Amino acid sequence: MKYLASVALVAMAATPAFADHHEKDWNFGDGTTPERWSTINTDYAICDAGLNQSPIDLGSPNARGDVELTTNFGNSTGTIELGTEKVQVNFPEGFGMNSGGKEFNLIQVHFHTPSEHAISGERYPLVAHFVHATNEGELGVLGVMFEEGEANDALGEIVSGVGEGKGASVEFDINDMVPDDLEVFRYMGSLTTPPCSEGVNWHVADTTLTASAEQIAAMEANLGPSARSLQPLGSRLLVAPSE
Numbered sequence: 001m002k003y004l005a006s007v008a009l010v011a012m013a014a015t016p017a018f019a020d021h022h023e024k025d026w027n028f029g030d031g032t033t034p035e036r037w038s039t040i041n042t043d044y045a046i047c048d049a050g051l052n053q054s055p056i057d058l059g060s061p062n063a064r065g066d067v068e069l070t071t072n073f074g075n076s077t078g079t080i081e082l083g084t085e086k087v088q089v090n091f092p093e094g095f096g097m098n099s100g101g102k103e104f105n106l107i108q109v110h111f112h113t114p115s116e117h118a119i120s121g122e123r124y125p126l127v128a129h130f131v132h133a134t135n136e137g138e139l140g141v142l143g144v145m146f147e148e149g150e151a152n153d154a155l156g157e158i159v160s161g162v163g164e165g166k167g168a169s170v171e172f173d174i175n176d177m178v179p180d181d182l183e184v185f186r187y188m189g190s191l192t193t194p195p196c197s198e199g200v201n202w203h204v205a206d207t208t209l210t211a212s213a214e215q216i217a218a219m220e221a222n223l224g225p226s227a228r229s230l231q232p233l234g235s236r237l238l239v240a241p242s243e
């Protein structure tokens, strides 16, 4: 058991998404002003020096094409994880996405209010980020934006679970939080939170889903402003779905 535990710890340390064991020493700002996280901790240097940072405005793609993306999402029991500016559901193994032939395992979904990526300057009130990693530790995220409208069943379960507190068990169909016709913007970026590690395979659905005003308000109450400022696309490739 002890051996297995230490193996698990090593695996977690190797994956930036899990580098969460130290006390949180950074915060989101107003979403517009550069956060300058590198001035807080030298471990966050790439947040300001990196040329491949996220989020970005998706409104000016420089390529069009239909990215091959499939998911095997389904009904799942997840565990609520809460923290400052953090609402997250951790998933058991077994779900994932295949992007361009590469297999990514689903680890967790977390939320931001408002959405971090923008489309032609517009941000949506809520976004879900489905964080994945390959067996080798390469990260891949699928973002789905929500606008106000009809309630979302899965979000309803998650909001109830958040009310029960950290560690609460929630059951929902992950597919409820993913558009049926999944077409995505695709580019290479970073984690949007320190340490802002690059090499993240970003996918953002071009179709929004709806959440009720109450569901959005509940997420806002738990998260507060939790979107990083927009980062320059620079010389990166940004592929949008073909028209």
Ligand SMILES: [Zn+2]
Binding pocket: 110, 111, 112, 129, 192
């Ligand atoms: Zn995120």
